[in-house]
Structure formats: structure tokens, C-alpha cells
Amino acid sequence: MTSGPQPTDDVVELRVHGVSGAGAEQILDRPHSYQVAGDGSGGFYRPRPGYPDAEGPAGVTLEAYRWSDLPSGTTVRTLSLVFLLPFMLCNVAIWMRPAARGTSGAGLKAVCRLLALTLTMLYVLAAMGVALDLVAARCMSNPTCLTGRPWLSWLGGRPTGLRLAVLAVAPAAALTLVWRLGVRPGRNFDAFHTTTNGSGPHQLSAVGQWDSAPVVGRLRSVHVAAGFVTLSTGLLIARIYSGASAVSVVLGVVAGAMLGACVALICAHCWIDAPDSGPVDRVCAGLRTAACVLTALVLVVLAVDPTPWRPHVGLPGYSMLGSLVILSQTILLFVLGVMVFASRGQLRRGATAAGGPAGPASGVDTDEMRRGFGCDGLGSGPLQGLGAPVIAAVATGLAIALSADLVFRVADLLNRRAAADGERDISAPLGFKWAIFVFLVAAATVLIGAVVVTLASRSARMRTARATVARDFPDAPPAARYRLRQVERTIARARFTERLEILAVVYACMVGAGLPTITLGMLQISPGEVVERLTGIPEAATNFGIQVGSFLIAVVVLGLLIGGIFAYRTAEFRRYVGVLWDLGTFWPRAAHPFAPPCYAERAVPELSRRITYLTEQGHGVLLTGHSHGAVLLAATVLQLPHQVCGHLALLTYGSPLRRLYGRLFPAYVDEEVLREVGERVNWRWVNLWRDTDPIGGWVFSPHRPGREPVTPGPPGTVDRRLRDPADVVPPPGDSVPPQITGHWPGEADSRFTAAVTDLAGRLRTRHR
Template sequence: MCDVTPSSVPGRLSGEIVELRVHGVAGTGAGQMLGCQDVRQVAGDRRAGFYRPGAQSRHTSGPGGTVLEAYQWSELPSGTAGRTLSLVFLLPFMLSNVTFWMRPAGGGLRSGVTALCRLLALTLTLLYALTAAGVVLDLLGWTCLGSSRCLAGRGWLSWLAGRPVGLRLALLALVPFAAVALAWLLSARQVRSYGAFRLPAANSQDAHFTALDRWDVSPTAKRLRAIHVAAAVVTLDLVLLAARAAAGASVAVIVLSALTGALLATCVVLLCFSRLLEPTSTDSTTDRMPVALHVVAGGLTVATLGAVAMEPVRWPRSNGLPRYDAIVAIVFVAQTALLVALAVLVLWRPGGRDRRPALLHGLGAVIVATVAAGLAGALSGELVYRTASLLSGATFVLRPSDPAVPAPAYRWAILAFFLTTIAGAATWAIIILSARADRRRTAAAIVTRDYPAPPPEATTQVQRVRKAVIRASLTEQLGSLGIAYACLTVIGLAAGVLALVGLEPGPLVQSRLGVPSGAVSVVMAIGSYMILAVVGGLLVGGLFPHETAGFRRYGGVLWDIGTFWPHAAHPFAPPCYTDRAVPELTDRICRLARRYDGVVLSGHSHGSVILAATVLRLPPEVRRRVALLTYASPLKRLYAQLHPAYFGDPVLHEVGDRIGWRWLNLWSDTDPIGGWIFSGHRPGDSPLRPSRVALVDRRLRDPENVLPRPGGSPPPQVKGHMPNESDDRYAAAVRELADRLRADLGEQSSWPDRRAA
């Protein structure tokens, strides 16, 4: 695929350099990247493709006479409709995948962190299945169908009310089973969309990033998906069997309970040992493990439904589905224990912790996993609570006397979300206020250095720049906020222990604190509406990212970054576009290297991350013709600290080594996301060695001037994280890299004669 032998392309254009631009998250169109409205697509399809200026465009070439080309990938993560729905229901799954790729650097912790992250992801799947069971089996099939008050005015449920309890539970159980099957089918379909894209064979020294290569279509990913499906199905079986056992355990119920428990334990063991997930023979076209798991789980489900529906027993009277509350509480308690274990494992590092300050202080995996678990619990609690409110006809507050009441674990989850949100907001305010003086002093020093003697008419613009620098420095405060919020969320999840022992929020708070239980019900109602507001915000963020620039910059950021990572922990997450973007870029760069003398890769924001991953996959003969320009890049500020095992300092140095340090990185102090990679070149920074590393970063003054332009026009705006391809300093960087390519290619005596073609 990447043959660059000159004789293979008889039309080689000697002396010409291509500038290939790649946008960031929720990026702009190809026309804006290229600085013209008339563009034509030269490769790719409607979801992602390569564009060049059209024949009628006035801007057909880039800085230094380079051939302009742009790669637009913004439609790969998801379309508008898919983004809208997935952003709500799949966000916890996506975050659990991000957690997996945030493990600390070093092989000593890899197996333990991998096992814990995968087990946490499994609890999210179990909670997904249990939530469907809570809505359909607990509230609808058991509580509402057993209450004349709840059935009043609901004729569409009357036909089930007179059926035997076991039969109606078995019939309604088909709905949560269908929900699991839907998640399975959608995830299996998603990974096929990039099946036609291939990467070249990886070298052994590429191990830090080849873990991403075609993960979602690998046999390991298929096994992971089968494990989650089987675990979700047998958990639903256990819910039915536990309820059936409350009416009197028969031999069939005992045997089925033992078998389903054994299969669930098998799924847990498979996730704990990565080697069990890897096929023994990569040449085999049929993997028996997924088939075996599906067959066994399906057989147990059929037997369970038959045992529940056909055995004539007298079911006990209770306020909720028997033993369902305990099963949900066990999942919440398991999540809490796994999060604590992950925190202990990450904090305890062989050889001591890295003492250098880092975003989230090295606890990124723990914090993101906690957010995923807390969000999943809140969404599950809200769905069950909202269903109970509708069935009970409650206008605002759901009271314990209403006919349909959620399980205690869900009520604790809603109450914990309310308290965690309030405490988190207060903590955020305290952190911001406590560091405000330091941030103002730092911003004042930066502005004074950049604009030492501004005239009076520039005072307003200088103040605007100072505020931008202050806002940009807030990124470093996110670590303290994340740690505080994670601690609060773990405490909230630990409330599942209270639900496990049968304690409910209202009576417990009233007996311990003297607060009326009615006040607790009001707080839970407010918490429910807060979760509903979050869901609405996520829906808006998924619906409008392509409509306005503001939503494009902020609403799509989380989604595009999260779907960059493959399904290494949770198979039901949104599809990973890396399986297409990196191979497609690799192939295009190889084609351009065959036809032109060199390629300047230019990546803005997350585009620089995609290009760094692509550089690591280029063959040696192509890398000799490649230079890299990154601007507003989060490679060091975010990725190297949040994903140290995959984008840490060794990986960044390897990127530079592979392209002969033909690398420039442009950054500014007004950027809240991008920053320097090797050296900030600020006063007091120690010089870097070797010198080629020190020459990568170039700090830009933003804006370049605070005075109005000639003719009375307004002063240049503060760009911050915005793309700046029209900036003269950007153009100068492209020209410098193109000149370096021409000079280095002229010195490579081992390269075949370019005129041979």
C-alpha cells in the first residue's frame, strides 16, 4: 500500500510540496480550511474525504507555493441524528472506554488496570439491563399490574392484569432481552462500517500505538462483545429466578440459578485475564468462544422463561419485584468497590509516583471511570423515577404511598446526584476563587511582556487579552475539580450499601437528622429534574453541533474525542473512527509521497493527535518525505498527561525522531486547550537538549498587535483555540518546513534518483 518507489508513478512532480491540512474536533468545512469557497473532492466519500481548491478559486496554492489539500473527517464520529440519541444513552459506555486508554505508563500496572476497567464497564452493561428490567418487570409487570389504582385509565394494560404472574413476567421480560439484543446488534453493525480500511503491518517498536489498530474488528473485540451480551442476559435471568425463588424454590429454579451464576462468574473471569480474550489461533475464521457464550446464555434464558411462566406457584405480595432491589444494590456496591480498588492501584506505583504536576494528578482513569459510573447511575435512576412518576400520576413529588415507587438504590442514586452536583459546584467556586489571584498575576505578567508599553487607546484590547489568558489558565484547575467530584461521586455510589441493607432515604434522614421525609422527597424530585436537564443539554449538544459555530466548538468536543478510542472496555460504545481516519490518512500520504517531493502535515487541535498517530504508522521511506506542523495542539497539555501510556513523552519524542525533527508547534497563552509540547520558552524555563527538540515549540503572541489596523478598522481579535491558517506566522512555518524538506531530501544520497521516472 505504501510503496513510494519513484518508478511506480511516471508523472512525478519534482520540487513540489503538498500541504495536507487536518481540522480538529467538530471541525470546519474544507472550504474554510483551504481559505476558498470553490473546492473539489479528490478522494474519500461523503463522510470523510480529501479536498483541493477548485479550478475557479483564486487561492490554488499555499504558503511557499505548496499544493493545498485538506482532510475533512468531521462526519466520521456520527451524523446529527445518531449523535443526538447516542450522546445520551451511550455516553457512560464511551467514558468507560476512555478510562481504559488512560492507564498510567509502565507495564507493571497494565494487567490490573485493564481488568478493573473492564469489570467496571461490565457493571455498566448490567445496570443497563437492570434498568430495563426495573421499568418493565418491577414497575410495570409487578407493581402497576398488581394495583387497581395504577391500572385505572390504562386499558392497554388490562389484558395482562388477569394473567398469571409468572406468565406476564415472562412475556414482559422479552422487552429487556430485546433491549440487550438491540445494543448487541447495533454495536456489531457499527464496527463493520470501517472494515474496508487497512493499516500496513506494524513494526514491533510501534507497540505503544498499534494497540489501537483495527481493535474494533479484532477477534478480541468480538469476544468482549459476546461476554457483555451473555452477562447482561444471565443477569436478567437471575432477576426472574430470584423473584421466582421468593415464591418457593424448585429443583429447576435452583439448578438454573446455579448455572446462570456460573456463567456470570465465567464472564467475570474472562474479563480479568486478558490472555483468555485473545484467540489461540489468529488464522481461524470461526471463533468458538462467542458462539458458545451465546448458545449457553440463550439456552438458559429459554429455560428460565419456561420455569417462570409454566410452574404454578403462589407469588408473594410485596411492594416491588422480589429481590430486585437487592440485585440493583449489589451492582452499585460492586461499582464502588471497583472504583476504590482502581484508585488504590493507580496511586500505588512501583518506583514511586511522578512528582511533576499533571492534569488530574495522574488520576485521570479513576476520575473518568467515576464520572461514567455516576452518570450511568443517574441516568438509570432518572429513567426508573420518571416511569414511576408517570405510572403514579405524580405532578412533581413522588411519595412512598404512590402505587409505583422506584427501588431504594435508584432513589439513593438520584439523591446522591443532587448532593454531588451541589457540592461539586461549591467546590468549583472555591477552587476558582482561591487561585484567582495567582492566575491574574500570571496573566498580567504575560500581557506586560507581550505588550510592554501599550498606548491609551489600546487599554480595552489589552484588558480583553488579559481576560482571555485568565480563562485559558482555568484548564489547569480542572484536575482539582475532577478529584473532588470523583470523591463525592464515590461517596454517593457507596449509598448502595444502605439500599442493600434495606434502608430508604426518607426514613433514614428523618431518624438521623430530623429532616421530614417529605423534604427528602422534594429533594429527590429536584434531583430528578436536574438529571432531566442534563439529558436535555446532551440532546441539544448532539442536535446542534453542525448548526452553529458555538455548538461545533463545544457541543461536539466530548463526542469527537471520546470516539477516537476503540472499544477496549465496553463493546456497546459509539463506533471508533480511528479505524478509518488513520489508515485513510496513511494511504493518502503514501500516494502523495509517490507523486510529490514531500508532504507538510498540518494539524489543528485534535487533528494534530490524529496526525501524530498517523506518523507512527508511516513506513520509513515515506517518513523521509514528511514534515509536521501542529498548532493549538493538546498533545502535551492534555493527551500526554491523560493518556501517558499512548501519548507520553517517549511517544512524542519518537514522533519527532521518525520525521527527522521536521516539526514545528505553534501555541499561545490565550488557548485553553492547546499548548507547548517540549518547551514553553517562557522566562525561567530551562533550555532543552538536544537543540532540535528545543526548536519545535514556537509561542505566538495572540493577538499579534493590540492597536487597530490602519484605516480605523478594529484591532485583531483574540483567536485562542480557533484555527489560524490565514495568520502570516502560520504561513511562515509552512514555508520553513517545506524548505527543510527540500534541503533534507537533497542530502539523502541513499534515496533513489527522483528523475528516474
């Protein structure tokens, strides 16, 4: 006799929202709700009893899980969109490894973590460039620059070492700020570290069972240590360049040893990734403390060291240190690309040895599969297996561009009065000018590429869109011609999503090719000189282009800030910003500890507990997930015990499981994982998708109603395509045709209601 949930006919429909971040009433499609579990960040809500229409379709009990406030509040999230974006992208890159089995995941992880460490060092170097190179070394040695600036002039006549020691507090404070911001989000997840034991053999099943707090804490300690060591190293190099003393040389050796220790710890996965290891925690914390003490000691030595400083333009050695960090990033990106290409080769050899890549069953018409968002199989496309180096290059290029523009803009601000009075220019190091030039060339190339890709793909996308509209609305009247054209354009735009991968690859290639040129700044070679020598374009034109590039970066930053604000005030804009944010924060912080926190670390365990509780009360549970909510539910199903899964059904709509996650994260979301999800719920799974959706899509088979599924067996019954819009002519009693839904949830759609009724009926039949 088995123990377990007692079956009843009562079914709870648990709705999990996606990128919309809607309120509980909107998710439930009911005007009044109350919270039954959770808190303000992540909570479960039901319609308030006593009001009409409190039940859902087929008499199910409605419940909604709202998780959109888990990562942080609106203000923090908006700022994070700008300042933490490179960190977030670097963190995502570590999860985008190829799907080949037996590859050196440890090596790829080490390279990604080292690259993340250099981003922290670059962050500190940018702050040093403003406070120490521009202000302390350049502006304070220029009387005209100090005129009218009392907040700087009080240090103008002080010794160089004292000026540097005082203003070094600014980069130290900037590092401390991101350090504290990185600690803050952990409070939301403290109660969710207990894991379940029902996970499957697949990588995605581990989502929500990660207790990344120890790993993130160790990485954070190492990054803070590396940041303070970078500050100390820059100051000591300046001291040694301008007149070495015994103390500065000794401290320089200590700083080099501590930086080597940071690199060694980052690469020691057996230490960093240990689940519970007090000694490792103490080592990392001790290294962080030692780095802070070293920085304090260096500041004291600089302030009191009587050794005279030799005249020098700018902070001595600063340009070299920045160029070395960027050169190391170039090498790491190259190594990462080589490792990934080797893994892709291994994957192809394995597929060939196994008899070729998996595809549709023999005799099945593959025309639908080819039309399925432009790919023939799961994870195919330009980024298949190349996501790690491409996204890492994008993150690095963005971080360098933001850092360079910060220094360049401040230099321009400080230089205006000095240049007007004929004093020596206060200019940014040439390496940063090269960085802006590389960004300008990469951005121009991507812009040209976007135009080319748009025009080149337009005919194919429009041809497919017209064929789709012709099949969906064969009897449309002539008066609906304008509406038909609108639908065609919407479908064509939705099919452009996959082409974005091409643009990402182009940008990454341009950044990877351009990064080595930044080291020319160490040789005092300007971009204008090289361009004029190679192309004959006057140096003045190149300098003007660099100014334009600097303003372009500022526009990007401003656009991200405004976008972050409007993303939480404009629902239409929120769809596109939200999908990128949710995609980036779904994965734990395994590379960069200052990245935004992983919402799945709380959401998946919280869903698991709630689902288990409902089944223990004798309820069948219909899980309905929109957009990223479908990903959360898939990860939840994979870790639930089998006796709980026996009382579940799954309804997904607008799901990016295959279209985005399968292409970008092939090692974690593949055909085997998706089939495991279906088997766990005994194929009580329906996936609704639309051609007008730019984010979601089919999971197993892109077949149309009335046609045989591309995938045979139970997986072929999962996907149901919805015609969108429902019609192109106004319904009786209305003056406008039905709206185009696209990626919007559409719980009020009668076809959604029919799917809920179908799955609820299957659950009740199962219980009888």
C-alpha cells in the same frame, strides 16, 4: 543504490482538521474543492483547478483530509452523547493507566473490563426496573394505576408469571438495540484492517494498527450474554422468592454458572485479546447464544409454571440484585484505585532510583515551565496516573444516576393517580433513591468546589494574564484598555482547563464514598431517615432534595441532547463538545463494546496510505494538523516507514498532545514519544500555540519569542508562541481590532503562512 521516492521540489500540504468538523472548503480556505480519494465519511480534497489562488503558501499543493463523519452521523452521535456516554468514559479509563513500566497492566485491564460488564448489567436492570418492577409487579397489582391505561389493563388480571414473561420483552429489546448499534459502525472500518510494518517501540505508534474488530466482537458477545443472564437471573430470583420450583432452581444454577463464565472470559486476556482465534470467537458466540436460549426458556417457564406466587411489593429480589451490582462496582473502583496508587508508588521509587524526575537542563530558567499551563512537566497534575479510577468513577456515577432517574421518573408518573386515590404508593426501590441522593450530594459538592477553585485560582490566573498582556502589548494606547481587559479575561479562562481535573477528582471521590450507601436500600433504610438521625434535618427536606436531584439529572440529560444538537449547528459550541467527543473516541473499544467506535482505526491507516502514495509520486509532504488532527498525525508519523518519514515535515497548531494527552494518558504520550516524532521527521516540526487557547499548547518548551528555550537542542526549536490577538487596536482601514483566535485554526494568519513557507523550504532543501 537505494530505491524509493524520487525527490522533486513539489510539496503537498496535507491539512487535517480538529474538533471543528469543518467542510473541505473551510479546511482548505478555498471556495471550491473536489474529492481526490476516500469516501463520504473520510475523504481527501483539493482546491478545484482553474480557479484563482488554488495553490497554498510558497506554492505548495493543498490537500485536506476530512474525518469528522467517521464515527457516525449527526443523529446517532447526538443520541450517543447521552446514552453511550458512561460506556465511552469507561472505555477511556482503561487507556489512562499510569506511566510506570512493568506494572500489572493485565490486572488493571481486568478490573476495567469487569466494571464495564457491570455497566451493561446496570443498563438491563434499569430497563427491568421500569418494565418488571414498576409496571408488571407494582402497577398491575394496583387497580387505580390501571384505570385509564388500556395498554396495561389488558394484562392486569393475568397471572403474575405471564405478566412478567410478556413485559420482559422490553428489557430484552433494549439490550438487543444496543447490541445492534454496537455492530453497525464496523462497516466503516472493514477496509482498514491491513496494517503497516513501520511502527516504533512506543505505545502511541500502535494507533491505527489496532484491528479491534475481533476483540470488540468477543467483548460484545460476552456483554450481550451477561445482559440476558442478568434478565434471566432477576426473573428467576423473583420466581424462587415467591415460591420455588425444581425447574426454577435448576435454571438459577445454570444462570449463575453462565454469569461466572462471562466474568472468567472477561478476565482471560490471552483469549479475548488474541489477534485471530476462531475457537475463542466460537466460545464467546456460543455463550451469547446460550444466554439468549436461557432467557427464552425462563420466559416460557414463568408463563406456564403453575406454582402460586406469594404476595410481594414490587418484583421480589430486584432491589437486592441492583444493590449487589452497585456494591460490586464499589469494590471494583476501590481495587482499581489501590492498583493505580501502587503503580504511582512504583513510578516514584523508579524515578528516585534513577536520580529524580526529569526536568529542564541545569541553568535553564524554569519560570516559563512553571507558567506552562500550571505544570512543571509532562503529565503532571491531579490526574497524573489517577485518570483510570477517577474517570471510571465518573462513568459509574453517571450510569447509576441515569438509571436511577429513569426508574424514579416512571415511578412518579405511575404513582400520581394511585396516590391521589389513597392506594398504595408505586415508588422506586430505595436503592435508586439513595443513588439520586448520592448524585445530588456529589453535584452540590462539585458546584461548591467549582466556585472555590474559580475564586481561589482567579488571582493567580489574572496575575499571569496581566503579565502576558503587558509583555505582548507594552505600547497599547489608553483607548485600548477595554480590549486589553478582554484579552486578559480570555487568557485567564484558558488557564482554567487544568483546574477541571480537580473537580473531576472531587466528583469521583464523592461518588466512590457514596456508592456503598446505596446498599442501605436492601435494608429498607431511606436517605431521609439517616439524614434526620445524623443531622436533625427533617426527612421531608431530604425527600424534597431527592426530587430536586431527579429533576437535575433530567436537566443534564436534556442538556446533553440539546448540546449534541447544537454541537453540529453552532461552531462556537462545537469546540467544547467536540474536544470531549474526539478525546473519548480516539481510543479503541478495549473495555466496553457498546461505546462509540474509534475513529483512529480508520483515520490513521488511511492517512498512512495517502502519505505513502504521495511520497512514492516524488512529493514532499507537509503535514499540518489542528487540534486532534495533530494527534492523528503524530500517531501516523510513528507508524510510517523511515524512508517515507524522510520526506515529511510537521506543522501542528492548537495541539493537545502535551496539554491533554500527556496529562491524561501518560503511558502512551510522554517525552520519549514526542521526541521520537520529532526525530522521525528530522525535527522539521513547528508547533504554533497561543495563551488564549483553552485546549492546545506547547509541546516541548513554553518559551516566549526572544527568550532561550526551556528545552535545549532541536526540541527547543519546535514551539512558536503566537501573540493573540495580533493587536488590540484596529489596523489601518478597519474600525475594530483583530479578533481573539483562541483555539480556532487560523490558517489565514500570516504567521501560519510563514511557518508553512519555512517548512516547505526545508523539505525542498532536503530534496536537492
